[in-house]
Amino acid sequence: MIKINNLTKKFANQISLDNVSLELNKGENIIIMGQNGAGKTTLIRSILGQYLPTKGEILIANKDPFKDRVNTLNLIGFVPQLPPPIRLTVxxxxxxxxxxxxxxxxxxxxxxxxxxxxxxSHLKKVFFKLSGGMKQKLLISIAIAKNPDIFIFDEPTANLDPKGREMFYSLLEEYNEKKLMIFVSHRIDEVSHIVNRKIQMDLGKVISDEKI
Incomplete structure (x- = not known):
């Protein structure tokens, strides 16, 4: 579903991704882990077509996310760690x-x-004025309602209380068949019942990639 070949991304003289190659397929529920600065966010933003590679390529269902951004984004449901300051009403x-x-x-x-x-009861409220938990629940609901081939969740439960986390993972069980799910998270204990592959990154490199 996603093929990443020799992907390198530099910002000035800093290497954020260093010759990363991965193949991510439907039916895989993947957790990507690593310390801050490991390259996780850069990798996700590259998949989303937000960062142009310095070298290498990304293909999503054989489409280039930079040249064919609209069609590739239609394949992805994305929930960021920090909800953007959207000034639209709900x-x-x-x-x-x-x-x-x-x-x-x-x-x-x-x-x-x-x-x-x-x-x-919140339709007329401006999105960015909602509580963190409400924003996250709405973004999660929109991403899941899209029913895409690929889900990408970047610390999706960071703003949720324990009950909200439980409900989130319960929803995913309804939608995870024949999907590719990617979690960027430090909480492997939360997703251990869902994920079947763990990718560890450090200093822009993939240092381990194993089925679990």
């Missing part, structure tokens, strides 16, 4: 998701309800 954000990604609005409401978020 209602506007939902409508944007519908128009840009063909997301079913009813599915967003249904998933938010399962995440214990009453979306109806």
């Amino acid at each position: 209602e506007e954000l939902i409508l944007y998701a519908k128009v840009s990604s063909n997301v079913n609005i009813d599915d967003i409401f249904r998933l938010c309800k399962k995440m214990d978020l009453d979306l109806q």
Whole structure:
């Protein structure tokens, strides 16, 4: 599903990714681990087409995420660690998701309800003024409602309480069949019942890659 060949990314003289090669396939639930500065975020942003490689290439379903960004992003549901400061109202954000990604609005409401978020009472509020947990629940619901081939979750439960974390992983069990799921997380204990592959990074390199 995702093929990464000899990927190197430099920022000035700093090497953030150092000749990384990986193949990530449907049916794999992968956790990517490593200390701060290991290259995890740069790798994810490269997959999302936000960073142009210094060397090497990325292919997502044989598409280039830099040259064919719209079509590759349609294959991905992404939840960032820090919700962006979106200045749309909740209602506007939902409508944007519908128009840009063909997301079913009813599915967003249904998933938010399962995440214990009453979306109806917050529709007129500006997204960035919501609490951290509410933002994360809404972004998770939008990403899952998209029903993509690839899920990428960057510390998705960072702003969730224990009950919210439990509900999040419960939802994933409904959608993980024949998907590629990528978790960037320090909490392998949380995802040990889901993941079947662990990739460890350090100083821009993949230092271990094992099935678990």
